[in-house]
Amino acid sequence: MAINILLTDTGSPLGSGLRQRFESTTHRFVAEHPADLDWRDSAQVADYLDQIAPHLILNTTGWGEGAAVKPELLVAGARSLAKAVAGRDCAVVHLSSYRVFHGEGRVSHKEADVPKAETELSQVFSEAEAVLADALSRVLCLRSSWVLSTVGGSLLARLLADFQAGRATVVSDHWRGTPVLVSDVVRAVYAITQQIIYGADNWGVMHFGSSDVCSELVFAQKVREMIEAEIGQTLQLEELETPTDNSAVLELRRVRDNFGIQPRSWRQGLRPALRSWLKRTGYLEPAKAS
Template structure:
């Protein structure tokens, strides 16, 4: 790759998946891991000055945004201060900035999948921050890519997928939200998308803008859980069906600030980049293989 790519957040699971796929294609990315004291605003200036990148890929707050879904003021303020400083620095140095966002920028009232033409209407603090950072990036930095995802899945115990697995293995009936819709997207698939975009940017393609991606097809969280349960039974990790009790979406405190419809349509990404979506069903076995490896290592 001719571009010098600076990856922020090389230690998290999405960063690790991306680095592994890049290495398999002999592509070198310069990765920076999360500092012990967290991402401080002044670090953005130091990183840009030291690495002199052509492109910055900001995965610094992947875990906070996509796995923990943190809504507390201190965490959001830390992310805002760092990301705004990074946007300003990339704009002043004419560096391309690629940033992640999510379906949280929508209120979820739409009955079909969200497209890039839909106006953001976030209902939670994290969604409002993501929408604000998107606006800042578009306004200040013409050379930018915003990638919005739906449900990103990794095997971290604290993430949505890890919590689902723990619930399926628990002794009590599993209470899951009714009609919570989205695209279950393994981080390996998200990493594939990011790497494909990077390769086209490396060819000097003028493809800046906002794009959606979600593994196909759209499903409910209960439908996804039932499919995962059958896979676990087939692997001998569950002895039988677990009772699932549907509950109102708004009754689940862990879903506060999330849109009930988190489904996104990646048609624009396919038309511009030629990147075809993969089904989450075909990728679930690999995700469960990774989970098993972690359980028994």
Template sequence: MNVFLIAAPSALQQALCHWFEMRGRAFQQVLPAAVPELGQSDLAGSIVVEIATLDAFQRGQELALSGDDRHGLLDQARLAGAPVLFLSDGRVFDGDYAPINHREADKVQPGSIPGARLAAVEHLLERQLEQYLVLRTGPLFSEVGDNFFTGLFADLVRGGEIALNSGLKTCPTHVADLARVVSAVVDQISCGAQNWGSYHYNSSGQTSAYEFTEVMLAFASQQLDLEKRKTSLRSAEAGQRIEPAVPVLRCEKILHDFGIKQLPWRSYLPQPIKVLCEAKQK
């Protein structure tokens, strides 16, 4: 089964292309602006993987697809019998009083504009398609581009005291981990799996910005002399948070239906820290 990957250039797009290539999965990248050109014949025998919307919202940007273009895409996918996999995140629950342990069956309660927009797209898929997957995730990080991870690393290298929130919990997820999961889901759908609806995947290990940065500091200190920069961390309610602030998701359903296990975010930290440290030393 071919993949139509709707994505703008990004760290997640690069990670997903890497996984498709590694798995020998045929895929075609389509920029959001080219979506209106896709027809029924283009999508026949394919699965549409739409990551552009999540990518934009995770980076604080505007919607990548217009409403008309999205409706047109879903109409063409339905006519072609092409499943659609849409990436969303846990902000569809950020209006709930409980910030952790949301299941797929929980009522969607967005409290933010990104959460409401993601929820609206999810509802649209549910109304228009029988064969669709919504995969909700956590706050994404990467050593590439601007995100909370590269921002925190810059703060560590700059030195001095860094005030960090220690109360708000979330599950940061490296783009390579999410790409692994998307690739595995596509493989199983290609083999005939009929698991449709909403699923959750974020890396395991609830953490705060303070705890996450403590681990970053430990790894970075092995390669850079941060003592000279007098880098220190301070817990503060008004300190930096992991952004975007995405509620914690429970991920048992994807394990039960697809056999996909959660991996800890800690296991993904050493390599990106090494890359950033080596770039700093050049």
């Protein structure tokens, strides 16, 4: 049987990465939508789902890192999707974030921990998860720690933008996470969806991130070390002395137990991502054919 997979939004680095990965799938994959489609309008969404008849939806509507998050779209999109999908033979993989715990002051967060939604962003991400979980039986909410990409609002993108502008990046040695490259999140989502397609029946909240913890400062120092090794220039850093009670450290269990997905160190894959960015922005000359 042909499987129809729908990706709601490709505007973020994560959405774009998922599109690139899933376009090579043997299943029917839909990521191009009518220009006038409003994901906040449940009636429009329901009509669109009637046309596509998806078996699986990857929901990235409103998702982002840092300032790239679209709070109103995140919640309204989840609410209309929940209403439109209810009663259909369709599963949803919803991309969420460590931000559901933002402001709680815990050192790390387990999948079973109930978010208290202490900040505006944590409320937004928590509400988006809740409206889907309340309406649908087959929904998987995948929360990721810091998702790293060279564009957008991630910590890595911020470091590289400041490097280009010749200004120091303010980072904290207290703000800790289990950062993960966007390509690794894409890899995990693809593995999860393939198993769902072939009968996996694992739903609810799951966490994803790297296998090791670091602070913003430690991560930034590693990026600086790699840039200096490649081009001899130095990334300027300024340490924020004020302690923070936030943590993006996610404890991973269910993705390993239920889907066999093993996290890897955030250091793996970082150098190729940096080299690609340095070439694209002209800091490194492309290798010449001999």
